[in-house]
Amino acid sequence: MDRPSTPPTDIRANLASVTARIARAAAAAGRAPGSVTLVAVSKTHGVPSIRAALEAGQRCFGENRVQEARAKWPALRAQHPDLELHLIGPLQTNKARDAVALFDAIETIDRPKLAAALAREMALQGKRPNCFVEVNIGNEPQKAGIAPDDVPAFLAACRELHRLPIVGLMCIPPLGADPRPYFERLAELARRSSVPLVSMGMSEDFEAAVAAGATHVRVGTAIFGARQNI
Numbered sequence: 001m002d003r004p005s006t007p008p009t010d011i012r013a014n015l016a017s018v019t020a021r022i023a024r025a026a027a028a029a030g031r032a033p034g035s036v037t038l039v040a041v042s043k044t045h046g047v048p049s050i051r052a053a054l055e056a057g058q059r060c061f062g063e064n065r066v067q068e069a070r071a072k073w074p075a076l077r078a079q080h081p082d083l084e085l086h087l088i089g090p091l092q093t094n095k096a097r098d099a100v101a102l103f104d105a106i107e108t109i110d111r112p113k114l115a116a117a118l119a120r121e122m123a124l125q126g127k128r129p130n131c132f133v134e135v136n137i138g139n140e141p142q143k144a145g146i147a148p149d150d151v152p153a154f155l156a157a158c159r160e161l162h163r164l165p166i167v168g169l170m171c172i173p174p175l176g177a178d179p180r181p182y183f184e185r186l187a188e189l190a191r192r193s194s195v196p197l198v199s200m201g202m203s204e205d206f207e208a209a210v211a212a213g214a215t216h217v218r219v220g221t222a223i224f225g226a227r228q229n230i
């Protein structure tokens, strides 16, 4: 969490700058200014940093761990009922209950067992967070996500078997490679599968993601500064 030695990060200015860059990238691609949602990734950052973003008007946030979100967000949500919290990190099946309770969107559905567990929890809790399927867009052996070729069958199972509210696809392209072809591939996969939302692009490459058709960009460092050790 924030330590006294942490240099002050001007979160309001960073948000304004990222938002302006998104708007410019959208305009350059001939897209409407409101067609991209900024998911401010607050993982490892403490509540004071999140409050600064809320005060600057940011309402959509991303966390990558259920436990960390549970510690940080219930109190903030009580004060800001209009905020939207996305789970962007790997989800263990045994945390499906907490994930459904805590998040408005779950971006990392990457295997049949998890889809089944989430469906069960949604029925039990009467709550249906928006679901994104995570795609292993670079076919990397060590990486989570559904292989691109398997996406149609997995989507069909999520929709027809589990009745999950699938709204989007999400990816993290291979590290160190030009992300553009991967972004374009994910957008194309979403189009072909009639999935309206596409979550891709981080601090280093969100403008390229917007150019390729991202509806959600997940930006942490460019807003909150370097990640804190927690």
Ligand SMILES: *Cc1c(COP(=O)(O)O)cnc(C)c1O
Pocket (backbone or CB within 6 Å): 041, 043, 064, 088, 089, 172, 201, 202, 203, 204, 218, 219, 220, 221, 222
């Ligand atoms: C941490 C994280 C981000 C944000 O990364 P930055 O480089 O800090 O912008 C985006 N997506 C996922 C899945 C992440 O884990």
